[in-house]
Amino acid sequence: MRILIVDDSPMVRRFYRASMEGDDLVFEEAANGLEALEKSLRRPFDLLLVDINMPLMDGFCFMREVRQREELCHTPAIIISTEAEQQDVEGAFQAGANFYLTKPMRPEVLRVYARLLAKEEDHVGQ
Amino acid sequence: MLDSDLLHSSSLEIQELLESASNALLAVEDTTAGEQPDVDELFRALHTMKGLLGWCEAPALVQATHAAEDLVDACRAGELVLTTPMIDLIFETLDEVSRGAEVLLTGAAPGEEFTPRCADLTKRLRAQLGEEVPEVAAAAAEVTVWWFELLDEERREAFADEQEERGEPLWAGRYVPAAECFFSGEDPVATVRAVPGLCWFAVSPRSPWPDQEEVGAFDPYTCNLQFHFLTWGDPRDAWPGGPVSAEATLELHALTRDELLCTSGAWTEETVDRDVHMRRLLEAQLVVLSHAESWPGRVASVAVTLKRILHNADLPGRPEAIDEAATDAIEAGDGAPMVAVIRAMLNGRPVGLDEASDVAPDEAPHAPPPTEEAPSVIPITAAPSAASEPPQKLAPVPSASPRGSKAAPRSPSGGNGHSPVLKVEQARIDQLMDIVGELVVAKNSLPYLAERAEGEFQSRKMAREIKAQHAIINRIAEDLQNAVMRVRMVPMSNAFGRFPRMVRDIAHRLGKQARLVMQGEDTEADKNIVEGITDPLVHLIRNSLDHGLETPEVRLAAGKPAEGRILLKATHIDDQVVLEISDDGAGIDLEVVARKALAKEMITEAELQSMSEAQVMRLLFAPGFSTNSEVSELSGRGVGMDVVNTMVMRASGELEVDSVKGEGTTIRITLPLSMAVTQVLLIETANETFGVPLSVVRETVRVPPDEIHVIKHQEAMILRDRLLPLYRLRKVLGMEECAVEDDGAHPNAGEAVLVVEAGGQTFGLIVDRFHAGLDLIVKPMQGVMSSYPLYSGTALLGDGRVLLVLNIKELLHACHVPQDRRHPAPSRRAGGGRGLASVA
Numbered sequence: 019m020r021i022l023i024v025d026d027s028p029m030v031r032r033f034y035r036a037s038m039e040g041d042d043l044v045f046e047e048a049a050n051g052l053e054a055l056e057k058s059l060r061r062p063f064d065l066l067l068v069d070i071n072m073p074l075m076d077g078f079c080f081m082r083e084v085r086q087r088e089e090l091c092h093t094p095a096i097i098i099s100t101e102a103e104q105q106d107v108e109g110a111f112q113a114g115a116n117f118y119l120t121k122p123m124r125p126e127v128l129r130v131y132a133r134l135l136a137k138e139e140d141h142v143g144q
Numbered sequence: 145m146l147d148s149d150l151l152h153s154s155s156l157e158i159q160e161l162l163e164s165a166s167n168a169l170l171a172v173e174d175t176t177a178g179e180q181p182d183v184d185e186l187f188r189a190l191h192t193m194k195g196l197l198g199w200c201e202a203p204a205l206v207q208a209t210h211a212a213e214d215l216v217d218a219c220r221a222g223e224l225v226l227t228t229p230m231i232d233l234i235f236e237t238l239d240e241v242s243r244g245a246e247v248l249l250t251g252a253a254p255g256e257e258f259t260p261r262c263a264d265l266t267k268r269l270r271a272q273l274g275e276e277v278p279e280v281a282a283a284a285a286e287v288t289v290w291w292f293e294l295l296d297e298e299r300r301e302a303f304a305d306e307q308e309e310r311g312e313p314l315w316a317g318r319y320v321p322a323a324e325c326f327f328s329g330e331d332p333v334a335t336v337r338a339v340p341g342l343c344w345f346a347v348s349p350r351s352p353w354p355d356q357e358e359v360g361a362f363d364p365y366t367c368n369l370q371f372h373f374l375t376w377g378d379p380r381d382a383w384p385g386g387p388v389s390a391e392a393t394l395e396l397h398a399l400t401r402d403e404l405l406c407t408s409g410a411w412t413e414e415t416v417d418r419d420v421h422m423r424r425l426l427e428a429q430l431v432v433l434s435h436a437e438s439w440p441g442r443v444a445s446v447a448v449t450l451k452r453i454l455h456n457a458d459l460p461g462r463p464e465a466i467d468e469a470a471t472d473a474i475e476a477g478d479g480a481p482m483v484a485v486i487r488a489m490l491n492g493r494p495v496g497l498d499e500a501s502d503v504a505p506d507e508a509p510h511a512p513p514p515t516e517e518a519p520s521v522i523p524i525t526a527a528p529s530a531a532s533e534p535p536q537k538l539a540p541v542p543s544a545s546p547r548g549s550k551a552a553p554r555s556p557s558g559g560n561g562h563s564p565v566l567k568v569e570q571a572r573i574d575q576l577m578d579i580v581g582e583l584v585v586a587k588n589s590l591p592y593l594a595e596r597a598e599g600e601f602q603s604r605k606m607a608r609e610i611k612a613q614h615a616i617i618n619r620i621a622e623d624l625q626n627a628v629m630r631v632r633m634v635p636m637s638n639a640f641g642r643f644p645r646m647v648r649d650i651a652h653r654l655g656k657q658a659r660l661v662m663q664g665e666d667t668e669a670d671k672n673i674v675e676g677i678t679d680p681l682v683h684l685i686r687n688s689l690d691h692g693l694e695t696p697e698v699r700l701a702a703g704k705p706a707e708g709r710i711l712l713k714a715t716h717i718d719d720q721v722v723l724e725i726s727d728d729g730a731g732i733d734l735e736v737v738a739r740k741a742l743a744k745e746m747i748t749e750a751e752l753q754s755m756s757e758a759q760v761m762r763l764l765f766a767p768g769f770s771t772n773s774e775v776s777e778l779s780g781r782g783v784g785m786d787v788v789n790t791m792v793m794r795a796s797g798e799l800e801v802d803s804v805k806g807e808g809t810t811i812r813i814t815l816p817l818s819m820a821v822t823q824v825l826l827i828e829t830a831n832e833t834f835g836v837p838l839s840v841v842r843e844t845v846r847v848p849p850d851e852i853h854v855i856k857h858q859e860a861m862i863l864r865d866r867l868l869p870l871y872r873l874r875k876v877l878g879m880e881e882c883a884v885e886d887d888g889a890h891p892n893a894g895e896a897v898l899v900v901e902a903g904g905q906t907f908g909l910i911v912d913r914f915h916a917g918l919d920l921i922v923k924p925m926q927g928v929m930s931s932y933p934l935y936s937g938t939a940l941l942g943d944g945r946v947l948l949v950l951n952i953k954e955l956l957h958a959c960h961v962p963q964d965r966r967h968p969a970p971s972r973r974a975g976g977g978r979g980l981a982s983v984a
Contacts, residue, residue: 026188026192027157027192027195027196028157029150029153029154029157029196030192030195030196032150032153033150033199036150071187071188071191071192072188073184073188082437082438084441085437085438085441085442085445086438086441087441088441090441091438091440091441091442091444091445092441092444092445092447092448093445093448094445094448094449094452095445100191100194100195100198111428111431111432111434111435112435112437113437114432114435114437114438114441114442114445115432116425116428116429116432116445116446116449117424117425117428118428121195121198121199122195122198122199127421130418130421131421131425133418133456134418134421134422134425134452134453134456134457135425135449135452135453135456136452136456137452138451138452138455138456138463
C-alpha cells in the first residue's frame with residue numbers, strides 16, 4: 019500500500035514513517051498541498067495523511083482538490099493536525115477528509131488506523 | 145516518549161523554526177505603520193513548533209507557544225495589531241523554546257524547570273489577547289507531571305473519597321527549600337511536617353544524586369531536596385514557619401476530583417484497541433456524509449474506507465453491497481444507503497443483507513446523523529508513551545522535492561532536494577583534517593630525504609627519484625587538502641544569523657534606533673574561522689551600538705537620520721575573507737583616545753607628539769584601554785578592544801580600525817579562508833630558524849651595507865624611491881649577543897632584507913639568511929607560550945624540528961617601541977623570544 023504523507027515538517031513526516039514502519043508500506047512525502055497534488059496526479063496513492071497548516075496549499079484546499087478529481091476522489095484521507103478546535107474538525111470533514119487525528123498521537127494509534135485502512139489486497143498487520 | 149534520536153532531530157528542526165520565526169518577527173516589526181504585516185510565515189513557524197514540542201513532551205512550552213500562536217493568529221485575522229510589547233513577548237517565548245530545544249538536543253525532555261517561566265509567559269501572552277488564565281489551570285500542568293508518579297492508584301482513590309466526604313479541597317504542593325537552608329538553621333523536613341492538615345509527603349532530589357565518579361564534586365551542605373505534599377486546606381493560611389527564606393519556592397495547586405482520579409498523568413492514555421478505533425472511524429464516515437460538497441468523490445472515498453474496514457476488521461458482509469449503496473447514494477444525492485451500511489457495520493450486522501431495516505425514516509440526507517453520542521472524533525491527545533515500543537529503525541527522510549515551494553524557506557533536508565546532502569559529524573571531518581595535516585608534514589620530509597640521498601649516500605639518481613615522487617605526492621596532498629577544506633567551508637551567515645535580533649534588542653535597551661544591514665552573508669570560510677569570529681563580532685557590534693551610534697536626538701541635531709546604520713559586510717579578497725563592521729555614528733575622537741592614554745600613563749607627552757594618527761588609533765587595542773569612562777552593561781563587561789583583538793588574532797585574523805570623527809567608524813577584520821595550511825618562508829637569524837607567513841612577505845632583497853642609512857637613529861634604505869625602515873630581527877628578538885656566523889656563500893652580497901607588509905605598513909627585516917618556502921600546518925601557541933605575542937604559532941618541519949612562526953604585525957609593534965623605554969611588555973617579549981628560540 020502506498021501512503022502519501024503531507025506535512026511541511028520533515029520531522030513529523032519522519033515520525034509518521036517511523037510509527038508505521040514494518041507494515042510493508044510504501045511512503046511518499048510531500049511538504050505542502052501543491053506538491054502532494056502533483057505527486058498524487060502522477061500516480062494515485064492508497065491513503066493520504068494530511069496536515070492542515072502548510073505553505074502554498076493548505077490541507078483543506080488539497081482535500082477539496084482531491085475530492086473533485088475523478089481519478090483521486092475515492093482515496094481515503096486522514097487529516098492530522100495540531101488544531102483541536104471544533105471548527106477545524108468540522109472543516110476537515112467538510113473538505114472531504116475521512117477522519118481527523120490530533121498531533122501528537124501515539125505511534126501505535128496511527129498504526130491501528132493505517133491497518134484498518136489498508137488496501138484489501140494487502141494483508142497488512144493481519 | 146520519543147527515543148533520544150528523534151528528540152535530537154526534533155530539536156534541530158525546532159531550532160530552524162526558531163530562526164525563521166525570529167526573522168519573520170523582525171520583518172513584522174519592520175513593517176511600516178498602517179500596513180498589514182505578513183504574519184503567515186511567523187504563524188506557520190509557531191504552529192509547527194508547537195506540534196513538535198507536543199511530541200517532545202514539553203507541555204509547558206506547548207502552552208506558551210500556543211498562546212503566542214493565538215496572538216499571531218488574532219493579528220492574522222485582523223483582530224489586533226502586533227505592538228512592540230507583544231513582539232517582545234513573542235521573542236521571549238522563542239527564547240524559552242530555544243532553551244527547551246537545547247535540552248532536547250541532549251536527548252532529554254524539557255522538565256519542570258520550564259514550568260514557572262512558561263506559565264508566566266502564557267499568562268502575559270493571553271493577557272494581550274484579553275484572556276485570563278486562571279492561576280490553578282496554569283499550575284495544573286506542573287502538578288500533574290509529578291503527582292501520579294508518587295502515589296499509587298489506591299491511595300489516590302482513597303484521597304478522592306475522603307475529599308468528597310470532607311467537602312474541602314485537597315491541596316498539592318511542591319516545596320523547594322533554599323539551597324543554603326542548612327546554614328540558616330532551617331530544617332526543611334520539620335518545615336514540611338509543620339504544614340497544617342498535612343496528609344502525605346514525599347522527598348526527592350532536585351537534581352539526580354551524583355553517581356560514584358562524581359561524588360567528590362557533590363556538596364553535601366547544599367540542599368538538593370524537594371518536597372511534594374498533600375494537605376487539607378490551603379496551607380498558606382496557617383503555616384507556622386512556612387517557607388523560611390525568600391529563595392525557597394512553594395507551589396500550590398488545589399486538586400480537583402478528576403485530577404485525583406486521572407490514572408495516567410498529563411496525557412490521556414490512548415487505547416490501541418482496534419475495535420474502539422474502528423468504531424470511531426465508522427462514526428466519522430457518518431460525519432463525512434453529512435456534508436454535501438463534492439458529493440460523488442465524498443461517497444466514493446467513504447465507500448473505499450468502508451470496504452477496507454470491512455475487510456481488515458473481518459466484519460461480516462459483502463463488499464459489493466457497499467459499492468451498490470455508494471452508486472445509489474451518488475445517483476440519489478442522498479446518503480441514506482451508505483448510512484445504512486455504516487449502521488450495520490457499527491452494530492455488527494452483516495452488510496448487504498437486511499439494510500432496509502436500518503434506514504430510519506427520519507434520516508434526512510446531508511443532515512448530521514443522529515448518533516447516541518457525539519461523533520467520536522475526539523481529538524486524540526495521547527503522547528507517544530514510554531510504554532510504546534520505540535520506532536527501532538528509522539527510515540531516512542528523503543528530500544522532498546521543493547518544486548514550486550520557493551516562497552517558503554525550507555529546512556536543509558527539505559530544501560536540498562536536487563543535490564543529495566550528507567550530514568556528517570564535525571569530529572569526523574576534523575579527524576580527516578588532522579590526518580591531512582600529518583600527510584602534509586610527512587610529505588615535507590621527502591626533500592630532506594632526497595638531500596640525504598645525495599649528500600650522505602652519494603646517490604644523485606636516488607635523490608632525483610625521491611624528488612619526482614615528492615612532486616606527485618605533493619600534488620595529491622594538495623588536492624586532498626583542498627577537498628577537505630571545501631567540506632569545512634560554511635557561509636558567514638552562520639555567524640551573522642543572530643545579529644539582527646541582537647541589534648534590535650540592544651538598540652531598544654539603549655533607546656537608540658539602529659538598522660543592521662548585512663552584505664555578503666554567503667561568503668564562505670572555514671567553519672572554525674566562522675565560529676571563532678562570532679564572539680569578536682558580537683563585541684564589535686555591541687561597541688558600535690553602545691559607543692558608536694548616537695541617540696536619535698543627537699543624530700538629528702547633527703543632521704543625520706534618526707536611525708543609525710550598521711553595515712556588516714563580508715567579501716573575499718584573494719584567499720582571505722574581509723569582514724567590515726561600519727557604523728555612521730560619532731566616530732572615534734583621536735584626541736579623546738590620546739588624552740585617555742596619557743591619563744592612564746600608557747604613553748608620555750613626548751611620545752604622543754611623535755605618534756602618527758594610526759599609532760594613536762592602535763592605542764585602542766592596548767590592554768586596559770576603554771574610551772567609555774563607566775563600564776556599561778553592554779559593551780563594557782571589562783571586555784575592551786584589546787580582548788576583541790586577541791580573539792580575532794586567535795582566529796588567525798587581523799583587526800584594523802578606520803574612523804572619521806562625526807562620520808563613523810569602520811572596523812576591518814581580515815581572516816584567512818582556512819586555518820589549515822599556511823605558506824611559510826623560512827629565515828635564519830642568530831643560528832635559529834624562524835618562519836614568516838608568506839602572505840606578509842612582499843619581496844626579499846640583498847642590500848650592500850653602504851646602502852643602509854641611519855636616519856634619526858633608525859636604519860633605513862631606499863627601495864624603488866621609497867624610504868623603507870629597517871629593523872634587525874636579532875635585535876628585535878633580543879639575540880644581539882649571539883655570534884654572527886659568517887655567511888660564506890655570499891661574502892659580498894650584503895644584508896639579507898625581508899620586505900614585509902603588515903597593518904598597512906611596509907618595512908624591512910634584516911635577517912641572516914633566507915631558506916625555502918614551505919606549506920605547513922601552523923598550530924597556535926598553547927599554554928604558557930601563548931603569552932608571547934611575537935609568535936603566531938608553531939609548525940612541525942619535515943625533519944622533525946619545531947619551527948616558530950613570527951607574527952609580523954606584533955613584531956612591527958615591538959619595533960616601534962623604543963628599546964630603552966622602561967616598559968614591561970617589549971622587554972618581556974624580547975626575553976621570551978630568546979628563551980623560545982633556544983627551545984626551538
